[in-house]
Amino acid sequence: MKVSIAQIDIAYGNVSKNYERTANALQKALANHPDVIVLPEMWNTGYALDKLDELADENGERTKNFLSAFAKKHDVNIVGGSCAVKRQGKFWNTAYDFDRKGQLINEYDKVHLFGLMQEDRFIAQGNSESSFEIDGIKSSCVICYDIRFPEWERKLMSSGAKILFVSAQWPDVRIKQWEILLRARAIENQSFVVAANRVGDAPNDHFNGHSLIIDPFGEIIANGCSGQEEIVSAILDLSLVDKARGNIPVFKDRRLDLY
Numbered sequence: 139m140k141v142s143i144a145q146i147d148i149a150y151g152n153v154s155k156n157y158e159r160t161a162n163a164l165q166k167a168l169a170n171h172p173d174v175i176v177l178p179e180m181w182n183t184g185y186a187l188d189k190l191d192e193l194a195d196e197n198g199e200r201t202k203n204f205l206s207a208f209a210k211k212h213d214v215n216i217v218g219g220s221c222a223v224k225r226q227g228k229f230w231n232t233a234y235d236f237d238r239k240g241q242l243i244n245e246y247d248k249v250h251l252f253g254l255m256q257e258d259r260f261i262a263q264g265n266s267e268s269s270f271e272i273d274g275i276k277s278s279c280v281i282c283y284d285i286r287f288p289e290w291e292r293k294l295m296s297s298g299a300k301i302l303f304v305s306a307q308w309p310d311v312r313i314k315q316w317e318i319l320l321r322a323r324a325i326e327n328q329s330f331v332v333a334a335n336r337v338g339d340a341p342n343d344h345f346n347g348h349s350l351i352i353d354p355f356g357e358i359i360a361n362g363c364s365g366q367e368e369i370v371s372a373i374l375d376l377s378l379v380d381k382a383r384g385n386i387p388v389f390k391d392r393r394l395d396l397y
């Protein structure tokens with residue numbers, strides 16, 4: 139399976155510019171003929187959380203139509219990052235994922251809200267799991283701060299998922315933690331981790347990308363280390379998941395009678 143991450147610069151509070159940039163990045167990613175393209179977190183608005191009343195996507199309609207149409211037109215799966223969405227009178231940080239036919243195959247509201255970036259003041263907590271299949275391969279997705287809660291990934295991955303997709307806006311000041319946390323999630327769940335981060339600046343944060351693709355042994359196989367917008371691609375040899383889980387069957391060896 140070939141995956142391509144669109145590591146993009148997200149314009150703070152500028153929805154039209156972000157749709158333009160995302161469309162360009164998706165088009166650029168096609169050059170690699172990927173099976174799936176992955177986007178960063180909250181790409182439609184950036185963390186302009188105090189402006190969501192005017193900026194958030196009503197019921198996610200614009201986002202879903204945009205990503206679905208692209209997936210169908212180009213016969214490509216899209217793990218659509220996440221977008222600021224207004225739904226049922228609240229704001230959500232919602233991921234939408236699509237198959238090659240443009241069908242919505244997963245919708246996930248971020249479960250853990252990040253207080254340091256004021257997310258918990260404006261966004262409603264998600265309460266549901268995230269699992270889907272990409273070309274028949276069981277997968278899951280989480281959003282940014284979620285990766286600090288290994289019990290959440292363990293629960294999501296215990297259904298047999300082989301790929302964990304992560305969409306993020308993770309500032310450069312903590313980028314070493316980003317790498318260590320993602321490599322740990324890959325090793326402990328014996329899965330691929332495909333993690334899309336952004337680049338660029340927001341009023342209080344700088345982002346240097348460092349999008350990563352990590353194999354089930356924790357090895358980094360692709361790294362968006364330019365600090366700029368770029369497409370980060372790799373071919374996932376999914377047999378490595380079976381090899382890792384065959385040699386050291388952690389999911390089978392868990393003591394569910396104790397924890």
Ligand SMILES: NC(=O)CCC(=O)C(=O)O
Binds near residue numbers: 252283306309312
């Ligand atoms: N957008 C986020 O959830 C950021 C999480 C983060 O930076 C962290 O250190 O955790």
